[in-house]
Amino acid sequence: MSVDLSIEIAGIKMSAPVTTASGTFASGREYGDFIDLSELGAITAKTITFEPREGNPPPRMSETPSGMLNSIGLQNPGVDEFVEKDLPFLRDTGVPIILSIAGTRVEEYAILASRLSREEGIAALELNISCPNVKEGGVQFGVSSHLTAELVEEVRSLTDLPLIAKLTPNVSSITDIAVAAVGAGADAISLINTVSGMAIDIERRIPRLAVGSGGLSGPAIRPIAVKMVHDVSKAVEVPIIGMGGIRTGEDAIEFILAGASAVAVGTSNFSDPMATAGVVEGIRQYCDRHNVSKITDLIGDLNPR
Amino acid sequence: MLAGLPRGATKGPCWEPEFVNRLHQVELIESTAVTADVTRLVFSAPEVAKLARPGQFLHVKVGGEDAFYLRRPISIHDVIEDRMVLLVRRVGYGTNWLADRPVGSAIDLIGPLGTGFDSTLAGAQSLVVGGGIGCGPLLYLLRSLKVRETPGTYIVGGRHAADLFSIEDFSSVAKDVLIATDDGSQGHKGLVTELLASELNDTSRKYEAIFACGPEPMLKAVSAIAAEHGIPCEVSVEALMACGIGVCLSCVHKAQVDGSTEYVRVCKEGPVFNTRSLVWGN
Ligand SMILES: Cc1cc2nc3c(=O)[nH]c(=O)nc-3n(C[C@H](O)[C@H](O)[C@H](O)COP(=O)(O)OP(=O)(O)OC[C@H]3O[C@@H](n4cnc5c(N)ncnc54)[C@H](O)[C@@H]3O)c2cc1C
Ligand SMILES: Cc1cc2nc3c(=O)[nH]c(=O)nc-3n(C[C@H](O)[C@H](O)[C@H](O)COP(=O)(O)O)c2cc1C
Ligand code: FES
Numbered sequence: 266m267s268v269d270l271s272i273e274i275a276g277i278k279m280s281a282p283v284t285t286a287s288g289t290f291a292s293g294r295e296y297g298d299f300i301d302l303s304e305l306g307a308i309t310a311k312t313i314t315f316e317p318r319e320g321n322p323p324p325r326m327s328e329t330p331s332g333m334l335n336s337i338g339l340q341n342p343g344v345d346e347f348v349e350k351d352l353p354f355l356r357d358t359g360v361p362i363i364l365s366i367a368g369t370r371v372e373e374y375a376i377l378a379s380r381l382s383r384e385e386g387i388a389a390l391e392l393n394i395s396c397p398n399v400k401e402g403g404v405q406f407g408v409s410s411h412l413t414a415e416l417v418e419e420v421r422s423l424t425d426l427p428l429i430a431k432l433t434p435n436v437s438s439i440t441d442i443a444v445a446a447v448g449a450g451a452d453a454i455s456l457i458n459t460v461s462g463m464a465i466d467i468e469r470r471i472p473r474l475a476v477g478s479g480g481l482s483g484p485a486i487r488p489i490a491v492k493m494v495h496d497v498s499k500a501v502e503v504p505i506i507g508m509g510g511i512r513t514g515e516d517a518i519e520f521i522l523a524g525a526s527a528v529a530v531g532t533s534n535f536s537d538p539m540a541t542a543g544v545v546e547g548i549r550q551y552c553d554r555h556n557v558s559k560i561t562d563l564i565g566d567l568n569p570r
Numbered sequence: 571m572l573a574g575l576p577r578g579a580t581k582g583p584c585w586e587p588e589f590v591n592r593l594h595q596v597e598l599i600e601s602t603a604v605t606a607d608v609t610r611l612v613f614s615a616p617e618v619a620k621l622a623r624p625g626q627f628l629h630v631k632v633g634g635e636d637a638f639y640l641r642r643p644i645s646i647h648d649v650i651e652d653r654m655v656l657l658v659r660r661v662g663y664g665t666n667w668l669a670d671r672p673v674g675s676a677i678d679l680i681g682p683l684g685t686g687f688d689s690t691l692a693g694a695q696s697l698v699v700g701g702g703i704g705c706g707p708l709l710y711l712l713r714s715l716k717v718r719e720t721p722g723t724y725i726v727g728g729r730h731a732a733d734l735f736s737i738e739d740f741s742s743v744a745k746d747v748l749i750a751t752d753d754g755s756q757g758h759k760g761l762v763t764e765l766l767a768s769e770l771n772d773t774s775r776k777y778e779a780i781f782a783c784g785p786e787p788m789l790k791a792v793s794a795i796a797a798e799h800g801i802p803c804e805v806s807v808e809a810l811m812a813c814g815i816g817v818c819l820s821c822v823h824k825a826q827v828d829g830s831t832e833y834v835r836v837c838k839e840g841p842v843f844n845t846r847s848l849v850w851g852n
Contacts, residue, residue: 289818291817320819323810323833325822326812326820326821333812337820483638484638532812535818536631536641539593
């Protein structure tokens with residue numbers, strides 16, 4: 266029996282329920298040396314901003330138990346260079362392309378969304394709302410329901426592209442944020458972004474990251490992510506892209522059973538450059554083993570205890 | 571910015587444009603402790619050996635199938651026919667795991683990665699400066715300089731004589747070997763950079779290039795000395811890496827690119843940089 270892994274999320278037709286986590290796959294060129302990119306359901310590119318961003322000073326990375334902290338600081342060449350140099354490559358992969366955008370004010374997201382709406386070959390926009398809002402004194406958009414709603418609503422009014430709101434877990438109620446995003450017009454939700462964290466070099470008595478703290482990712486955060494996906498899937502009707510520490514097909518199935526329609530693979534790419542392809546294959550094998558004919562049958566199919 | 575960078579201003583002439591990153595399974599065929607904390611590992615690795623250039627590194631998987639660890643960057647110490655040699659200094663979990671592998675183990679690695687040293691810079695006389703485990707990539711560099719019939723002079727520093735390693739190997743490929751130790755237990759008592767400066771002040775020799783690898787303060791000092799003497803200088807820098815292949819932007823170092831200062835990737839645009847383009851400090 267050959268299982269049907271295809272899924273449609275907010276109009277994005279994915280051949281498999283697997284994409285890449287923004288910022289962990291660049292624009293796919295490097296990992297294209299290791300895997301066949303066309304086997305992915307979609308590619309989510311690294312977050313871009315309107316102007317180029319230099320990023321944070323190094324060290325920007327510190328390994329922690331089963332994961333890593335990063336403080337890259339959204340280093341990117343800005344939208345114009347991205348459109349010129351990376352978008353053509355992404356388009357040529359033939360898989361749906363999700364572009365992640367961020368800004369420090371609503372107008373920046375708005376201008377990016379209008380700019381990108383004029384380009385061919387973009388399947389959806391992902392709003393990285395874990396970005397400090399300069400107008401609100403550096404508070405992240407994604408920690409406030411009303412800022413999230415305001416942002417999504419503004420972008421919604423400027424583009425016909427499907428919108429995915431990517432949520433930060435560093436909030437007291439992620440379901441409130443999800444409900445606000447969907448209410449304002451988000452077509453899908455992705456979660457989770459990195460978990461706020463810190464590590465200290467006790468010999469030198471200094472923080473390991475130059476900017477003091479950063480975002481935790483990798484298998485260490487998986488149970489947090491699974492619970493948040495589960496809770497959000499109960500609170501909203503739109504499809505969910507789940508991520509956080511996924512290494513294998515089994516890990517992905519856990520998210521799908523929790524309520525995700527698709528998953529994204531992030532930090533695992535760094536230790537296993539074939540991780541994304543391995544997750545697709547692992548999902549297929551699980552389905553074969555459990556006589557699942559359509560992956561959509563598994564979404565949220567969790568038995569009560 | 572990143573995508574617009576020239577693909578490695580320091581690249582040697584043997585760069586292969588169609589080079590593809592590959593995963594390799596290589597077999598450990600020899601493991602020897604060369605000092606209390608440095609282990610020499612020899613792998614049978616025909617494909618990697620064929621591609622490897624001096625100054626490049628490998629991104630090595632550590633810690634078995636079940637464990638989740640990031641890969642560890644390790645320089646290519648030497649290439650002998652289809653064998654590849656690494657020197658590993660035990661500093662933490664990953665390096666201990668590697669150094670403890672029994673002969674016969676299969677190791678999973680990506681590479682060779684990054685830019686190498688540009689041995690065409692060397693001219694007739696060059697200085698190759700190493701400190702601590704930073705000596706690693708310099709053996710293969712010296713070997714390639716010798717093959718080009720422009721053998722380099724090797725200057726090496728360590729805390730004491732017991733920290734120096736593979737001196738016989740270096741002697742077999744270098745024109746000359748000069749040693750400095752902090753405690754004077756072997757060679758010059760003092761810093762490797764003092765030896766470098768006095769060598770350059772000797773006007774009877776005309777050095778045309780300096781290559782260095784070691785701790786950042788040493789590289790910074792070497793780079794200042796090279797600038798003072800107006801000699802081209804390449805250094806291999808270290809950075810904490812996650813992906814190792816240019817994706818994650820963890821490993822950046824400040825550098826001059828087209829007249830402006832920006833963060834470039836040590837794993838991709840480096841680890842070897844011409845000091846003309848490097849900017850020290852954050
Ligand atoms: C391009 C490059 C080439 C290298 N070549 C060699 C080599 O030939 N031989 C060798 O023994 N080592 C080499 N290193 C350093 C080596 O990668 C680190 O020592 C190793 O990753 C530490 O892993 P660990 O698990 O043993 O230590 P951890 O437990 O991760 O850390 C122990 C200590 O080492 C430091 N450290 C961790 N990772 C690095 C790193 N990537 N670079 C520098 N310090 C680090 C940590 O800050 C900490 O203080 C190289 C590094 C780079 C970037
Ligand atoms: C090095 C690194 C860079 C990241 N950059 C971004 C980014 O630019 N935009 C974004 O939305 N998320 C970014 N993330 C977060 C990931 O997309 C993902 O949400 C998170 O890492 C959890 O998934 P994982 O555990 O599989 O990595 C980054 C994560 C890492 C490790
Ligand atoms: S380690 Fe990821 S870009 Fe260099």
